[in-house]
Amino acid sequence: MSKPATTETRMEKIVSLCKRRGFIYQSSEIYGGIGGFWDYGPLGAELKRNLRDTWWRAMTREREDVVGLDATIIMHPAIWRASGHVDTFADMMRECTISNKRVRADHVEPQSGSVIRFTGAKVPTPGNWHLDRTIAVLMKQGEHIESFRKRVRLLIAQNAGAAAGKPEEIELLGEEKIDTIDGSVDFHPETGGMLNEARPFNLMLRTYVGPTATENDIAYLRPETAQAIFAQFKNVCDSSRVKVPFGIGQIGKAFRNEVTPKNFTFRSREFEQMELEFFIKPDEAVRLIHGSVAAWHEGADLSEPKPDWGWEMWHRYWVAQRTAYYASIGLGLDVLEYHWQTKADLAHYARACVDILYKFPFGTDELEGIAARGSFDLTQHQTHSGKQLEYFDEELKAACDAMNQEQKTAFIEETHAARTNLETSREEITSTCEKLFKGLYIPHVIEPSAGLDRLALAILADAFDEEEVTDDKGKTETRTVLHFHPRIAPIKVGVFPLLKNKPELVSKAREIVALLRPHMSVFYDETAAIGRRYRRQDEVGTPFGVTIDFETLGEEKPEFKDTVTLRERDSMEQRRIPIAELLPFLLSKIL
RNA sequence: GCGGGCGUAACUCAGUUGGUAGAGUGCAACCUUGCCAAGGUUGAUGUCGAGGGUUCGAAUCCCUUCGCCCGCUCCA
Numbered sequence: 001m002s003k004p005a006t007t008e009t010r011m012e013k014i015v016s017l018c019k020r021r022g023f024i025y026q027s028s029e030i031y032g033g034i035g036g037f038w039d040y041g042p043l044g045a046e047l048k049r050n051l052r053d054t055w056w057r058a059m060t061r062e063r064e065d066v067v068g069l070d071a072t073i074i075m076h077p078a079i080w081r082a083s084g085h086v087d088t089f090a091d092m093m094r095e096c097t098i099s100n101k102r103v104r105a106d107h108v109e110p111q112s113g114s115v116i117r118f119t120g121a122k123v124p125t126p127g128n129w130h131l132d133r134t135i136a137v138l139m140k141q142g143e144h145i146e147s148f149r150k151r152v153r154l155l156i157a158q159n160a161g162a163a164a165g166k167p168e169e170i171e172l173l174g175e176e177k178i179d180t181i182d183g184s185v186d187f188h189p190e191t192g193g194m195l196n197e198a199r200p201f202n203l204m205l206r207t208y209v210g211p212t213a214t215e216n217d218i219a220y221l222r223p224e225t226a227q228a229i230f231a232q233f234k235n236v237c238d239s240s241r242v243k244v245p246f247g248i249g250q251i252g253k254a255f256r257n258e259v260t261p262k263n264f265t266f267r268s269r270e271f272e273q274m275e276l277e278f279f280i281k282p283d284e285a286v287r288l289i290h291g292s293v294a295a296w297h298e299g300a301d302l303s304e305p306k307p308d309w310g311w312e313m314w315h316r317y318w319v320a321q322r323t324a325y326y327a328s329i330g331l332g333l334d335v336l337e338y339h340w341q342t343k344a345d346l347a348h349y350a351r352a353c354v355d356i357l358y359k360f361p362f363g364t365d366e367l368e369g370i371a372a373r374g375s376f377d378l379t380q381h382q383t384h385s386g387k388q389l390e391y392f393d394e395e396l397k398a399a400c401d402a403m404n405q406e407q408k409t410a411f412i413e414e415t416h417a418a419r420t421n422l423e424t425s426r427e428e429i430t431s432t433c434e435k436l437f438k439g440l441y442i443p444h445v446i447e448p449s450a451g452l453d454r455l456a457l458a459i460l461a462d463a464f465d466e467e468e469v470t471d472d473k474g475k476t477e478t479r480t481v482l483h484f485h486p487r488i489a490p491i492k493v494g495v496f497p498l499l500k501n502k503p504e505l506v507s508k509a510r511e512i513v514a515l516l517r518p519h520m521s522v523f524y525d526e527t528a529a530i531g532r533r534y535r536r537q538d539e540v541g542t543p544f545g546v547t548i549d550f551e552t553l554g555e556e557k558p559e560f561k562d563t564v565t566l567r568e569r570d571s572m573e574q575r576r577i578p579i580a581e582l583l584p585f586l587l588s589k590i591l
Numbered sequence: 592g593c594g595g596g597c598g599u600a601a602c603u604c605a606g607u608u609g610g611u612a613g614a615g616u617g618c619a620a621c622c623u624u625g626c627c628a629a630g631g632u633u634g635a636u637g638u639c640g641a642g643g644g645u646u647c648g649a650a651u652c653c654c655u656u657c658g659c660c661c662g663c664u665c666c667a
Contacts (some may be wrong), residue, residue: 011660012660015659016602016603017602019601019602020601020602020617021601021602026658026659029640029658031641031657032640032641032656032657032658033640033657033658033659034657034658035657035658035659084667085667095592095593095664203665203666223667224667256666258665258666259592259664259665259666260592260663260664260665260666262659262660262661263660264659267666347667350667353667369667371667449667469627469628477628478628479627479628480628496626498625498626499624499625501624527619527620528628529624529626529627529628529629530624530625530626530627531626531627531628531629532627532628532629533627533628534626534627534628535627535628536628538627538628539628547626549625549626550625565626567626567627572627574626574627
């Protein structure tokens with residue numbers, strides 16, 4: 001579509017910049033591209049690596065209570081049956097033959113009414129649009145024939161798009177009642193259109209393990225990284241001397257056969273997740289050890305974990321931790337939103353889930369979900385694998401050993417009275433309590449799960465800016481700049497000799513590059529005028545520029561010998577700094 | 592998957608009734624240049640998304656296909 005540059009949207013400008021400067025390319029572009037897959041170019045690779053590193057550092061290295069894991073993408077298919085992904089990601093779906101609206105084959109409610117067949121439809125006016133296939137629609141019991149016809153016209157119009165024009169202009173052809181049905185599941189519950197044959201609809205990408213590639217060899221590319229953590233929970237416990245509460249963090253690729261990849265890299269078929277599964281004591285265990293469970297209230301102190309925290313405090317704690325993380329890379333509360341899922345939104349096993357959303361140019365959408373998942377996942381894997389995944393808590397055991405039988409009986413009664421799920425039987429509760437008395441439980445889990453590619457996109461969108469800059473001569477122009485936080489900027493510093501045809505300047509600049517290179521990504525540029533070189537770096541978000549001029553060499557003003565001009569990207573201000581102070585200064589900004 | 596829009600240089604886009612493709616920006620080289628996209632000279636880059644068809648001749652017309660955007664749909 002031809003349109004003036006001024007109407008190019010912010011998102012289009014970002015996509016264009018990403019391509020032009022080497023942040024993000026379409027995958028397989030020279031072969032026409034492949035939908036839902038994106039490659040990171042030289043600068044994008046640096047940006048993404050920096051983001052990955054900040055997460056890993058904040059979530060594992062800087063904490064005593066989190067360890068890392070790097071698991072395979074392809075795992076035993078049974079994992080995905082235990083997790084529920086095979087069932088919910090592989091439904092048999094049927095589509096309405098008029099509207100293409102999709103429903104799960106096993107979720108169609110039986111309906112009754114008259115089946116009306118039309119041999120086609122047409123619009124007599126200019127476009128000469130026509131539908132020349134037979135369609136069958138259910139006229140529901142009690143539906144008036146005229147409102148039914150109106151509904152069918154609307155249905156056809158919606159599906160045909162602009163070509164068919166207004167619904168009221170559509171002329172239905174060859175109307176005929178062909179059947180009366182009772183309790184049929186062959187018509188779409190909303191549209192009444194006849195459904196096609198059920199087809200498998202699988203959101204997990206498949207492959208085959210082994211050379212024979214038979215039905216028995218099917219494996220899946222993981223649709224999330226979390227399950228590997230649960231599957232290796234026992235190994236980590238047995239080999240790492242970790243004690244609940246503790247977490248296992250992982251960064252890795254995941255794959256989903258999205259129906260509609262969209263919004264640039266936001267919804268991709270291959271993407272990278274950064275997930276933490278943080279295992280905590282069940283509230284009952286906390287209560288046994290400490291006599292009570294700290295309840296969350298507005299303004300509660302979440303700065304340091306406390307031994308008497310229950311799941312809700314831990315959940316809030318991780319929301320606060322993750323918020324602090326986003327602030328540390330430049331995403332403050334002004335660009336984030338929080339969506340607390342309601343009881344109705346929640347998956348049946350989840351106790352709470354908050355989405356952290358970023359205000360993307362195309363809409364506010366999810367960066368991360370922080371879910372309190374109870375003991376669902378480990379319990380599923382214990383059941384399906386037959387392996388004991390309970391954790392032995394010495395502290396709990398010691399606390400229970402100090403209780404007498406009366407106290408234990410009272411505890412069981414309290415627990416039964418406080419149960420949230422009324423389907424849980426007294427026997428189950430008693431059995432769980434007896435386990436607790438022995439120090440055994442399946443840990444509960446808090447799961448902060450973030451999308452690395454979405455974060456990279458948010459960072460790009462947030463950093464992108466077009467500033468109106470007025471120079472000394474009063475000339476106004478647009479400066480395109482990416483305001484990356486120095487910590488995550490792909491290039492930390494640009495080094496420029498003021499003039500490239502003066503060998504002393506060039507060799508001094510090369511010395512400074514050699515000085516900085518071991519510590520950070522440095523970009524050396526000697527071409528074109530100095531102003532242009534600054535602007536080039538602005539456009540890729542380099543926070544600092546260092547210029548070597550004749551003062552650096554000690555000419556004219558000896559007091560400036562071995563100082564350089566340091567130019568700051570956001571303010572465009574310059575100051576002189578001794579070369580000896582350059583490295584410590586830059587390191588203080590990027591670490 | 593359905594409907595609509597679009598696909599020409601690295602980017603943003605022109606391209607007349609079908610006659611062998613252009614601009615601006617960017618990039619490279621040189622000259623000039625003392626600090627915010629300076630000036631000058633020169634230069635490189637296109638299977639016109641891909642495949643097929645019509646035609647003496649296709650960026651242009653037709654068919655198929657792929658990709659991107661929007662809406663629907665889907666969405667742990």
